[in-house]
Amino acid sequence: MKLRISLAQMDIALGEPRRNLETLKTFIDAAVVAGSDVLVLPELWSTGYVLEQAEKFVTRTTEGIFADVSQLAQQHRLHIVGSNLSLLAENQYGNTLTWAAPDGTLLGSYNKMHLFRLMDEEKYLTAGDEPVMIATPWGQVGLSICYDLRFPELYRQYALAGAQLILVPAEWPHPRLNHWRTLLRARAIENQLFVIACNRVGQGGDVSFCGHSAIVDPWGDVLVEGGEEEGLFTADIDTTAVEEIRAKIPVFADRRPELYTK
Ligand SMILES: O=C(O)CCC(=O)C(=O)O
Numbered sequence: 453m454k455l456r457i458s459l460a461q462m463d464i465a466l467g468e469p470r471r472n473l474e475t476l477k478t479f480i481d482a483a484v485v486a487g488s489d490v491l492v493l494p495e496l497w498s499t500g501y502v503l504e505q506a507e508k509f510v511t512r513t514t515e516g517i518f519a520d521v522s523q524l525a526q527q528h529r530l531h532i533v534g535s536n537l538s539l540l541a542e543n544q545y546g547n548t549l550t551w552a553a554p555d556g557t558l559l560g561s562y563n564k565m566h567l568f569r570l571m572d573e574e575k576y577l578t579a580g581d582e583p584v585m586i587a588t589p590w591g592q593v594g595l596s597i598c599y600d601l602r603f604p605e606l607y608r609q610y611a612l613a614g615a616q617l618i619l620v621p622a623e624w625p626h627p628r629l630n631h632w633r634t635l636l637r638a639r640a641i642e643n644q645l646f647v648i649a650c651n652r653v654g655q656g657g658d659v660s661f662c663g664h665s666a667i668v669d670p671w672g673d674v675l676v677e678g679g680e681e682e683g684l685f686t687a688d689i690d691t692t693a694v695e696e697i698r699a700k701i702p703v704f705a706d707r708r709p710e711l712y713t714k
């Protein structure tokens with residue numbers, strides 16, 4: 453299956469969802485002009501890391517900023533994916549990735565499983581406890597967020613369950629650009645699938661975010677990659693590449709799971 457994906461590598465105004473929503477609208481217009489099927493946004497794109505004020509921003513995934521995105525997806529006939537602060541239960545907040553489809557439905561949502569201590573996530577958020585794979589018109593897609601990228605087990609699980617694409621919205625900062633670029637390529641090569649990663653740019657407090665949003669194919673070739681400025685980055689994907697690469701190097705046939713320890 454062929455699809456066109458755009459990455460909205462944006463700067464984020466801290467704690468200003470209305471302003472960030474306006475930014476999103478400019479990216480949507482650009483993605484529509486580019487003829488994209490799917491627009492991927494960074495992690496926590498509507499607020500940035502204002503976890504100590506999470507109570508002010510959280511809503512259920514059917515309300516608030518999530519509902520605004522669903523409406524935009526419908527209006528522009530575009531699939532839109534990104535994470536926001538969410539209300540999971542009373543006094544329980546999550547970092548939740550949703551996939552909004554053009555028919556106004558959510559194809560799925562995923563709550564970040566690995567909370568990032570360097571950003572105090574574990575103090576304010578409740579970790580997700582299940583991997584989520586969703587059925588899209590282009591096949592199965594595995595969902596992950598930022599720090600999850602350091603846990604190859606999650607990506608292997610998605611690959612074994614039939615994912616052909618894995619999404620990684622992020623707020624990945626300097627000085628770890630080298631880790632970001634290396635791990636994106638590694639997850640794509642070892643699992644022989646597409647890795648679709650959208651990072652933010654700009655400054656959030658004293659943290660500087662490193663951009664370099666990228667789409668990496670199952671061979672590890674980078675189809676598109678941003679720099680450290682705002683921009684929309686678009687690539688065409690053909691999911692048949694997954695089977696082609698797996699036929700060339702049969703990693704999945706050659707696994708020895710009975711010999712691996714947990
Ligand atoms: O793992 C890293 O270096 C960055 C992770 C991160 O910034 C996050 O999960 O928000």
